[in-house]
Amino acid sequence: MDWQATQAPERQPRLVAQITRMIQNERLSHALLLTGDQGTGKLAVAHFIIQLTLCENAQNVPCETCRPCRLVTSGNHLNVHTIEPDGQFIKRAQIDQLIHELSKTARESSRKFYIVHDAHRMNASSANALLKFLEEPTSEVTAILLTNQPHALLPTIRSRCQQMTLQPVPPEQLKMQLMEQNVSESMASTVSKLASSLEDALAMVEEEEFGLARKGVLKLMEALERGTAHALVQAHEHVIPLLKDKEKAERVLDLLLFAYRDIVANKANPGSSSTFPDKSALWEQIAMRSTFEQLTYQLEHIMKARRRLHQNANRTLLMEQLVIELREVNSVV
Ligand SMILES: [Zn+2]
Incomplete structure (x- = not known):
């Protein structure tokens, strides 16, 4: 190896x-x-x-x-x-x-x-x-x-x-190594952003909860397009059950953060490398109708939620509030 x-x-x-x-x-x-x-x-x-x-x-x-x-x-x-x-x-x-x-x-x-x-x-x-x-x-x-x-x-x-x-393996290189191990391109793209070594990355790929977190965050992103009520239902069904401990909750927020970073990158440079290549059509759609100000507002609120997580905020309330904040951008900015 x-x-x-x-x-x-x-x-x-x-x-x-x-x-x-x-x-x-x-x-x-x-x-x-x-x-x-x-x-x-x-x-x-x-x-x-x-x-x-x-x-x-x-x-x-x-x-x-x-x-x-x-x-x-x-x-x-x-x-x-x-x-x-x-x-x-x-x-x-x-x-x-x-x-x-x-x-x-x-x-x-x-x-x-x-x-x-x-x-x-x-x-x-x-x-x-x-x-x-x-x-x-x-x-x-x-x-x-x-x-x-x-x-x-x-x-x-x-x-x-x-x-x-020695410096950690750069994400692009890690992604290639994962694909050589038969990990799908979409999963390899996500995991390579979160792990610093092949060993950690492969452990993440094999962890069932990581797969669920990835899927849950993407479902939430789709639901956010449809409205606040939809998004809250999806959050309760697919995301909140995964916030069992602080570490898992942090990972969910990181995945959400990467989703918005993808959208910002897509807006600045269409076709740029993505953490979720399987969602590039949706990212393009969100990037088209969002301003940089709106996306910045959303990124800031995810960062704020991440800080509150470390202050031991109630995780269910924290996620509900974040969903509302991610949606309200459509009316406030
Ligand atoms: Zn020699």
């Missing part, structure tokens, strides 16, 4: 530029912590770092064709060690074994690396063993820790490492 080191400069341009400068100036730290959601390419960036250091023909990027480059890509470089959780945790014995391996004389070149996958899954004993090792850095060994949960790591380990954060 993870992409290749060759794509690192294009997928994580700022981070890769920073890393390249540090390697060229020989200022790369001996312990790196790469953090970012699943699918952001932590392993690819780790391989990029290692290749750029070991490559025989490196310019600003590794050549990918020399022997060290190829050995890193295939996972066969003798000076690159990898640790992954054994079951639920990374165990003490694995760290001990790693330290033992690293203390042996180098065979390929003097520089050695080790990559720790899911570093937050070290238990107390293995984390302390690694910490001791990190506290006695040698110039030939570089640690690269990967995690999507940096706060679950021992603070003492975090503070020993130079932390680098």
Whole structure:
């Protein structure tokens, strides 16, 4: 699922530029912590770092064709060690074994690396063993820790490492990845706006309540076209039952917010990319008869409802009031 080191400069341009400068100036730290959601390419960036250091023909990027480059890509470089959780945790014995391996004389070149996958899954004993090792850095060994949960790591380990954060997957890219996983274009368009990683996005797609929330919000948008009474009936039937907790209610309001943002985008630039491509005909119709002032008024009221949600307002009343406010725009502006 993870992409290749060759794509690192294009997928994580700022981070890769920073890393390249540090390697060229020989200022790369001996312990790196790469953090970012699943699918952001932590392993690819780790391989990029290692290749750029070991490559025989490196310019600003590794050549990918020399022997060290190829050995890193295939996972066969003798000076690159990898640790992954054994079951639920990374165990003490694995760290001990790693330290033992690293203390042996180098065979390929003097520089050695080790990559720790899911570093937050070290238990107390293995984390302390690694910490001791990190506290006695040698110039030939570089640690690269990967995690999507940096706060679950021992603070003492975090503070020993130079932390680098990978950017979330851009919505357009996430949408393509979802469609490759056979998610429909309409669902992929919506989910890619709300999730920051493929993992989160796929979980959302599979969640029944998310599907219902999406459908409920779209039914409400249609009903709002027909009148206040219709809209209130639809809200009670399809939306209010979904406001069980604050988090779910927030998601419903976010979906509504994206619907109006779609309409604004459609008005400014017909045919622009949409969160709900299956509703583009309706959005076009609303965009045609609405002014930007009216749409702004509606967006502001959704934002206000979102704030009131966090002040623990009654969620049924909050939604009823919002429906009325979304409708009254036709008479007030
Ligand atoms: Zn190379």
